[in-house]
Amino acid sequence: QKEVEQDPGPLSVPEGAIVSLNCTYSNSAFQYFMWYRQYSRKGPELLMYTYSSGNKEDGRFTAQVDKSSKYISLFIRDSQPSDSATYLCAMTPGTGKLIFGQGTTLQVKP
Amino acid sequence: EADIYQTPRYLVIGTGKKITLECSQTMGHDKMYWYQQDPGMELHLIHYSYGVNSTEKGDLSSESTVSRIRTEHFPLTLESARPSHTSQYLCASSIGETQYFGPGTRLLVL
Numbered sequence: 338q339k340e341v342e343q344d345p346g347p348l349s350v351p352e353g354a355i356v357s358l359n360c361t362y363s364n365s366a367f368q369y370f371m372w373y374r375q376y377s378r379k380g381p382e383l384l385m386y387t388y389s390s391g392n393k394e395d396g397r398f399t400a401q402v403d404k405s406s407k408y409i410s411l412f413i414r415d416s417q418p419s420d421s422a423t424y425l426c427a428m429t430p431g432t433g434k435l436i437f438g439q440g441t442t443l444q445v446k447p
Numbered sequence: 448e449a450d451i452y453q454t455p456r457y458l459v460i461g462t463g464k465k466i467t468l469e470c471s472q473t474m475g476h477d478k479m480y481w482y483q484q485d486p487g488m489e490l491h492l493i494h495y496s497y498g499v500n501s502t503e504k505g506d507l508s509s510e511s512t513v514s515r516i517r518t519e520h521f522p523l524t525l526e527s528a529r530p531s532h533t534s535q536y537l538c539a540s541s542i543g544e545t546q547y548f549g550p551g552t553r554l555l556v557l
Contacts, residue, residue, distance in 0.1 A: 369544040375519050380537050380548035433478055439489045
């Protein structure tokens with residue numbers, strides 16, 4: 338069983354929809370949680386960073402961490418075609434080494 | 448905004464050739480990483496360094512080697528490339544637990 342599970346999708350939504358992306362994990366020691374966006378043939382770009390449980394909002398993006406359920410989410414409001422990419426969750430207990438999910442491919446149709 | 452550079456961006460070479468993938472960052476980060484990513488798959492850590500003259504193997508076994516003689520430079524070398532080495536190679540550097548990625552090198556070994 339993988340330490341971090343992420344539904345690979347693909348997920349297809351109409352423009353303007355609210356998107357929910359999720360990851361589950363098994364290691365209760367994880368303390369730092371990140372979401373990266375990766376466009377085709379590019380390197381991952383950091384979107385959100387959260388320490389421990391709680392919510393964090395940045396523009397149209399909201400990250401949620403529920404450590405009791407070992408579950409993290411990324412919400413995208415008013416999704417745009419430019420949001421079409423692969424979204425990777427990543428986490429670490431603080432060792433400097435990140436554990437990544439497989440990534441969810443999102444397509445936002447105009 | 449992270450300043451991390453990788454060259455070449457694309458490389459097609461024949462079996463048995465020696466290659467070096469370059470990675471450099473201008474942020475003064477002590478920690479640097481190399482990942483391997485196949486299409487649609489998660490990132491796998493193959494090497495990391497927490498400072499000059501410090502290198503460690505990652506979670507995924509790799510026939511490549513790395514060196515860290517200067518803080519800003521973390522090259523990866525394959526002594527004899529094989530078709531099984533065909534993949535995308537991503538370099539990253541970090542401050543704290545947050546990693547910033549370069550654009551990647553796509554390697555094709557014929």
